[in-house]
Amino acid sequence: MIAPQSSLHLAHHNHADDVDDCCGGGASCGVAPRAYGEVDQPRIARAVREILIAIGEDPDREGIIETPKRVAKAYAELFRGLREDASTHLSRTFEQASDELITVTNINFFSTCEHHLLPFHGQAHVAYVPGNGRVVGLSKLARTVEVFARRPQLQERLTDQIADALIEHLDAAGAVVMVEGEHMCMKMRGVRSHDARMTTFARRGIFRTDERRGAETVQLVRDLAARPRC
Ligand SMILES: [Zn+2]
Numbered sequence: 001m002i003a004p005q006s007s008l009h010l011a012h013h014n015h016a017d018d019v020d021d022c023c024g025g026g027a028s029c030g031v032a033p034r035a036y037g038e039v040d041q042p043r044i045a046r047a048v049r050e051i052l053i054a055i056g057e058d059p060d061r062e063g064i065i066e067t068p069k070r071v072a073k074a075y076a077e078l079f080r081g082l083r084e085d086a087s088t089h090l091s092r093t094f095e096q097a098s099d100e101l102i103t104v105t106n107i108n109f110f111s112t113c114e115h116h117l118l119p120f121h122g123q124a125h126v127a128y129v130p131g132n133g134r135v136v137g138l139s140k141l142a143r144t145v146e147v148f149a150r151r152p153q154l155q156e157r158l159t160d161q162i163a164d165a166l167i168e169h170l171d172a173a174g175a176v177v178m179v180e181g182e183h184m185c186m187k188m189r190g191v192r193s194h195d196a197r198m199t200t201f202a203r204r205g206i207f208r209t210d211e212r213r214g215a216e217t218v219q220l221v222r223d224l225a226a227r228p229r230c
Pocket of ligand 1: 117
């Protein structure tokens with residue numbers, strides 16, 4: 001019984017250290033201006049150096065001595081979306097007196113799985129019905145996807161957030177979002193499921209209240225997404 005108790009204590013102690021460390025300015029300490037402020041690149045670099053040591057590398061080896069700094073810079077870019085707001089892109093609308101369906105398919109995205117900090121990437125497909133005669137340009141939709149993709153993310157949440165943003169910031173009457181993603185954490189590790197592709201859906205507004213219209217639109221988006229690309 002002694003060993004489990006002491007390892008329990010150790011686990012608790014480590015956790016406490018993590019919490020203390022977090023309160024030095026990390027994302028979950030509550031005070032946290034840094035969660036949505038500037039990325040602390042020197043801190044990332046220190047952590048990456050620790051990772052290199054922990055995996056048995058020599059962090060001072062010529063080829064990787066600058067790696068901590070490079071990773072810090074890359075992370076600042078990959079997680080830029082934490083400090084951005086989708087409303088900035090979706091508020092730049094133009095008038096179009098129409099309540100017909102608008103679809104935009106094959107919006108490429110790159111994101112980072114929050115469970116493993118490994119990339120996942122794929123395409124987002126969007127269909128929406130304007131709510132008050134306001135529509136948004138193609139590039140603004142792509143930017144919106146990017147705002148949410150460039151965060152520690154789950155594909156399910158990415159899909160939901162895009163759909164919610166269309167309703168909240170564009171005042172769309174309804175939205176269907178389909179996201180197809182390939183996850184490096186599935187391809188490179190664990191079960192090594194090389195061909196696995198995950199598909200997620202979100203329906204909002206009229207596509208949720210009108211079950212039949214929702215199902216038809218999901219099918220339409222599926223068909224459009226499956227068309228051969230030129
Ligand atoms: Zn993962």
